[in-house]
Amino acid sequence: MGETGEKITLTELAAADGKDGRPAYIAFQDKVFDVSQSPLWDGGLHMAGHLAGRDLTAEFADAPHSQEVFERYPQVGVLKKAPASSPAKGPVIPPWLAWLLKRVPLLKRHPHPMVVHFPIVFMIAATSFTILYLLTGRKSFELTAFNCLGGGVLFIPVAVITGLFTWWLNYQTRLFKPVIVKLILSPVLFALALAAFVWRLLHPAVMENLRGVNIIYLGITMLLFPLVTIIGWYGSQITFPVHEE
């Protein structure tokens, strides 16, 4: 494998998969590029969905960026006997959105990671301040737990919407384990947080009378921490795939 113009077979391409210190090559429209130096191709995996060592011509139709992206990478050869490929079905980006993303590229991947800070911390804080209230009896902890619960309820839908947008735009709505877990648990988290918030809003003294049905309120509040931790855990696996470590 080597210079521009040199023919690279599919077998040779497959060997440059970016794993175990091997170079990471990708093919696009019969040209082979070396993406080894890009942090976005760490471990030969791009955006948790595209693998090095392959002809990505078909997958490129789904990409949120233009083919000018290849100008950043050195071409190391041409693909020998490249099979004809047809574009795969991907998201159709409306012109206004394409214009917006071009003007503000920050919107492509950043909104979800920015927004998720809030429900994660607010949910953890809701549980933690509730425990602090139970331990100390200080009303201000209980009030803070309620305020944090409100913050979580407010931000979960925003985090879910930005997450769905990111999934659609950058992952072509592909289903893989972290996404499936998040798709299932996020509505559960929202339902529980909303139920607890409304309950506490209608019955401000619920925590002062933890008997009978009110125990369920405490149970829901205690569930928020582990639930949001699981969702965040799987979310971080998408951003920082553990196999790369």
Add this chain to the structure above:
Amino acid sequence: MTMGEQSRKVRQDRRSRPEAQGLPSYISSLMVRFPRLKRQLHPWLAHFPITFMLSATFFSLLYLWTRVASFKATAWYCLAGGVLFLPGAIFSGLLTEKINYPEAPPSARIEKIISLLLSVVSLTAFIWSLVYPDILDNLQGVNLIYLFLILALAPLVIAVGFFGGMLTFPLEEERPPGNGGRDILAPKPERDQI
């Protein structure tokens, strides 16, 4: 050195084991045992000061607007939470930089400077409100500085988060070359390069 060899070297450098970074042995063994910690520890911990600092500003303003006492309490606890988690976030950030970014990019340097400023501002505000718990009820004279400190938390932590986010999701990867968007971290091109 052929291109393949160069690529291999870059990858090996990037994946160098923590031992090679001059880290204490107990941290190295921890990283080997829990490889997630190499890159994920800082993003995990950074969630807390970001949310708590923003909430301290937000709930303080909400208290000043509504005078509902619980908002004042929440603002103070959020400030305390921010002060509590900020050292952990900074320490893990330095560790992440040492392991993953041997040559610190400009955004990392800016993030460190603003984090230091954020630490001073948040700690000052926290101690001040600890000594004078009702300071938000008496915003006159020198106490206005306290309000300024509280208001400064939000832009400071947003700036830290922004430059941190640029490390995880580099903006230049999003933009087709030559058009669209603007990377504030990119060096200004020379006229003859435009």
